[in-house]
Amino acid sequence: MEKENQLLEDITNAEYEFGFVTDIPMDIIPAGLNEDTVRFISKKKNEPEWLLEWRLKGYKIFKDAPMPSWQNFDLPPMNFQSVSYYAEPKVKKKLNSLDEVDPELLETFAKLGIPLNEQKHLAGVAVDAVFDSVSIATTYKTKLKELGIIFCSFGEAVQEHPDLVKKYLGTVVPHSDNIFASLNTAVFSDGSFVYIPKGVRCPMELSTYFRINAENTGQFERTLIIADEGSYVSYLEGCTAPKRDENQLHAAVVELIAMEGAEIKYSTVQNWYPGDKDGIGGIYNFVTKRGICKGKNSRISWTQVETGSSITWKYPSVILQGDNSEGEFYSVAVTKNAQIADTGTKMMHLGKNTRSRIISKGISAGKSQNSYRGLVFVGPKADNARNFTQCDSLLLGSNCGAHTFPYIEVKNDTAMVEHEATASKIGEDQVFYLNQRGIDSENAVALIVNGYVKEVLNQLPMEFAVEAQKLLSLTLEGSVG
Amino acid sequence: MLTIKDLHAQVDGKEILKGINLQVNAGEVHAIMGPNGSGKSSLASVLAGRENYEVTNGEVVFEGKDLLEMAPEIRAREGVFLAFQYPIEIPGVSNINFLRTALNEIRTYKNLPPLDARSFMKLSKERQDLVEFDAKLVNRSLNEGFSGGEKKRNEIFQLAMLEPKLSILDETDSGLDIDALRIVANGVNKLRSKDNAFVMITHYQRLLDYIVPDFVHVLYNGRIIKSGTKELALELEEKGYDWVKEAYYEETV
Numbered sequence: 001m002e003k004e005n006q007l008l009e010d011i012t013n014a015e016y017e018f019g020f021v022t023d024i025p026m027d028i029i030p031a032g033l034n035e036d037t038v039r040f041i042s043k044k045k046n047e048p049e050w051l052l053e054w055r056l057k058g059y060k061i062f063k064d065a066p067m068p069s070w071q072n073f074d075l076p077p078m079n080f081q082s083v084s085y086y087a088e089p090k091v092k093k094k095l096n097s098l099d100e101v102d103p104e105l106l107e108t109f110a111k112l113g114i115p116l117n118e119q120k121h122l123a124g125v126a127v128d129a130v131f132d133s134v135s136i137a138t139t140y141k142t143k144l145k146e147l148g149i150i151f152c153s154f155g156e157a158v159q160e161h162p163d164l165v166k167k168y169l170g171t172v173v174p175h176s177d178n179i180f181a182s183l184n185t186a187v188f189s190d191g192s193f194v195y196i197p198k199g200v201r202c203p204m205e206l207s208t209y210f211r212i213n214a215e216n217t218g219q220f221e222r223t224l225i226i227a228d229e230g231s232y233v234s235y236l237e238g239c240t241a242p243k244r245d246e247n248q249l250h251a252a253v254v255e256l257i258a259m260e261g262a263e264i265k266y267s268t269v270q271n272w273y274p275g276d277k278d279g280i281g282g283i284y285n286f287v288t289k290r291g292i293c294k295g296k297n298s299r300i301s302w303t304q305v306e307t308g309s310s311i312t313w314k315y316p317s318v319i320l321q322g323d324n325s326e327g328e329f330y331s332v333a334v335t336k337n338a339q340i341a342d343t344g345t346k347m348m349h350l351g352k353n354t355r356s357r358i359i360s361k362g363i364s365a366g367k368s369q370n371s372y373r374g375l376v377f378v379g380p381k382a383d384n385a386r387n388f389t390q391c392d393s394l395l396l397g398s399n400c401g402a403h404t405f406p407y408i409e410v411k412n413d414t415a416m417v418e419h420e421a422t423a424s425k426i427g428e429d430q431v432f433y434l435n436q437r438g439i440d441s442e443n444a445v446a447l448i449v450n451g452y453v454k455e456v457l458n459q460l461p462m463e464f465a466v467e468a469q470k471l472l473s474l475t476l477e478g479s480v481g
Numbered sequence: 482m483l484t485i486k487d488l489h490a491q492v493d494g495k496e497i498l499k500g501i502n503l504q505v506n507a508g509e510v511h512a513i514m515g516p517n518g519s520g521k522s523s524l525a526s527v528l529a530g531r532e533n534y535e536v537t538n539g540e541v542v543f544e545g546k547d548l549l550e551m552a553p554e555i556r557a558r559e560g561v562f563l564a565f566q567y568p569i570e571i572p573g574v575s576n577i578n579f580l581r582t583a584l585n586e587i588r589t590y591k592n593l594p595p596l597d598a599r600s601f602m603k604l605s606k607e608r609q610d611l612v613e614f615d616a617k618l619v620n621r622s623l624n625e626g627f628s629g630g631e632k633k634r635n636e637i638f639q640l641a642m643l644e645p646k647l648s649i650l651d652e653t654d655s656g657l658d659i660d661a662l663r664i665v666a667n668g669v670n671k672l673r674s675k676d677n678a679f680v681m682i683t684h685y686q687r688l689l690d691y692i693v694p695d696f697v698h699v700l701y702n703g704r705i706i707k708s709g710t711k712e713l714a715l716e717l718e719e720k721g722y723d724w725v726k727e728a729y730y731e732e733t734v
């Protein structure tokens with residue numbers, strides 16, 4: 001018992017590693033949101049009229065949209081008028097190569113361990129780095145271009161590939177989906193765009209690091225990935241943010257579209273600033289992520305490792321429209337101190353023989369609250385739909401909460417939906433067993449936790465699995481005295 | 482190697498060990514027998530450093546050092562190994578990765594470089610053969626879903642890998658089938674040397690046919706009430722514990 005309390009205390013005291021601020025001159029617009037703000041952003045980004053119209057539609061819905069009320073925590077008050085909706089590093093000219101990027105910015109990325117330099121290129125990682133609102137460096141573009149793959153900032157896609165953007169934007173997450181998605185529609189600043197042509201297997205992991213740096217700015221990026229017939233892409237997103245006492249809102253939208261026979265793997269390692277041990281500060285992470293398996297035999301797989309943010313509210317989902325399509329959701333969510341995570345997925349089975357698999361692993365410590373919320377929906381035409389769901393919760397201590405809210409809605413008799421759930425505590429016996437073999441308690445907890453999340457980490461690309469494992473150890477560092 | 486003097490320990494305010502004295506020298510094998518609940522596993526736990534046992538009196542010196550001062554992992558690194566009566570399952574942690582971590586922690590403590598993957602695999606293969614440990618179990622999750630006997634054999638495999646100075650086997654023989662008992666005993670015999678020592682907690686003479694002890698002790702109600710040589714175990718097997726208890730009470734009254 002005493003050991004456990006010590007464990008709690010130490011977890012509480014583990015410091016956030018990425019809380020530095022980069023000092024770079026920024027162009028920031030004054031706080032506040034109205035139609036003019038939306039117009040300003042659109043103009044700043046030199047957008048076509050249709051996109052401005054769409055933003056304004058989002059804004060109109062946002063203005064009157066209710067806050068969600070069903071989550072398992074009290075929504076903190078959010079003053080949308082106190083946020084600045086646009087920030088960009090002051091750069092004089094268009095950058096042609098990495099050498100022209102502000103060295104301080106590069107240093108920031110270096111601190112974050114973002115593979116922007118040449119050696120990292122050799123490691124086969126193409127990075128589109130989003131620093132506050134503007135994408136500053138996109139690497140590996142040429143090589144991808146040869147294959148017809150488009151991987152660029154969202155802003156660039158709007159300029160260079162407006163037809164593709166227009167065709168797919170908002171088709172999976174409509175502008176009216178929920179208040180945060182509507183807000184994003186109105187003010188999204190940048191993000192990533194990916195298009196994989198028919199039959200092309202993207203030869204490398206595509207990766208974007210987002211980072212909120214400027215004070216009092218929200219981050220509203222938008223990601224759109226289209227995998228055309230028979231193509232394949234694996235995409236990774238990683239996030240950190242500096243340490244501040246103010247809460248910052250992060251309301252991103254991600255849309256994935258998989259055509260017939262296509263496969264999209266989307267992995268997230270989320271390590272936004274979680275607030276301090278008393279719950280002061282931290283990112284409000286309200287994100288809408290959804291994919292559609294549009295064509296037959298297509299496949300979408302979400303993998304997420306969530307360790308940061310003071311509040312996480314996200315439900316990466318899959319609409320299984322094409323017959324024989326497959327959706328997967330693998331999640332590890334770690335909460336400590338006063339963090340709140342309400343996360344899970346929706347699997348919407350519409351087509352025949354559609355399959356989905358949900359593996360969710362929650363780890364809670366401190367006085368945090370960790371909820372899994374999931375919906376498995378089987379429509380009337382989805383003959384032989386199959387779902388398997390497993391939700392496990394691991395508790396480190398006795399002041400934290402783990403909750404599961406699995407909803408099942410089946411409108412077809414041939415469906416088979418399976419649900420398993422477990423809750424366990426890291427046993428002193430387990431720690432002692434490892435101690436007795438020469439392993440100290442800290443490493444013992446790390447081993448046990450890594451064992452617990454292995455099934456999910458195995459889904460990540462190799463180098464990111466290693467990174468995620470390190471992040472988990474770091475997050476739970478000093479967890480035992 | 483190990484000197485226990487007047488060791489008293491309690492758990493939740495209840496005294497379990499009531500003055501244990503024991504001397505174990507390098508090269509020796511000791512057997513500890515005694516009725517259920519007499520404190521055998523408790524003694525093993527106290528030596529290994531389990532936190533819920535509070536030592537209220539006495540001392541334990543291991544290789545010239547105060548054992549009771551050390552954290553459990555330090556005791557392990559100094560060379561104390563406990564084969565648990567009930568080995569714990571740790572889901573998702575691969576048996577072999579766990580062992581590699583353990584071995585390298587111990588090596589680091591001894592200022593030895595960590596074993597590279599190749600040498601480690603070689604060692605592992607060699608020790609698997611030595612204790613005839615099923616290769617399939619090596620890569621499974623640590624004890625997860627292992628049968629009772631497989632768990633016990635995994636303890637012995639770990640022992641063979643970590644090469645401790647002092648091994649305490651808490652009823653490792655219980656739950657082993659006849660062949661497994663012989664195999665495990667052979668393994669232990671091969672691992673015995675003039676530099677290490679074994680303390681075997683057991684209920685059965687059978688094990689002692691294979692691993693012949695130098696000394697046999699009877700633990701009863703938190704005390705060692707009789708010590709002897711291997712003949713004592715035979716006598717206990719035949720007559721039970723009552724005569725030892727009676728003799729002890731007559732002596733103390």
Ligand SMILES: Nc1ncnc2c1ncn2[C@@H]1O[C@H](COP(=O)(O)OP(=O)(O)OP(=O)(O)O)[C@@H](O)[C@H]1O
Pocket residue numbers: 492493495497515516517518519520521522523524533566
């Ligand atoms: N946490 C505890 N709280 C109270 N009593 C305990 C606790 N742990 C052990 N005991 C008691 O201590 C005594 C000794 O237990 P121990 O496990 O050492 O016996 P043992 O000699 O190993 O028995 P067996 O042969 O059955 O394995 C028992 O009476 C047991 O109930």
Ligand SMILES: [Mg+2]
Pocket residue numbers: 521522523566651652
């Ligand atoms: Mg026992």
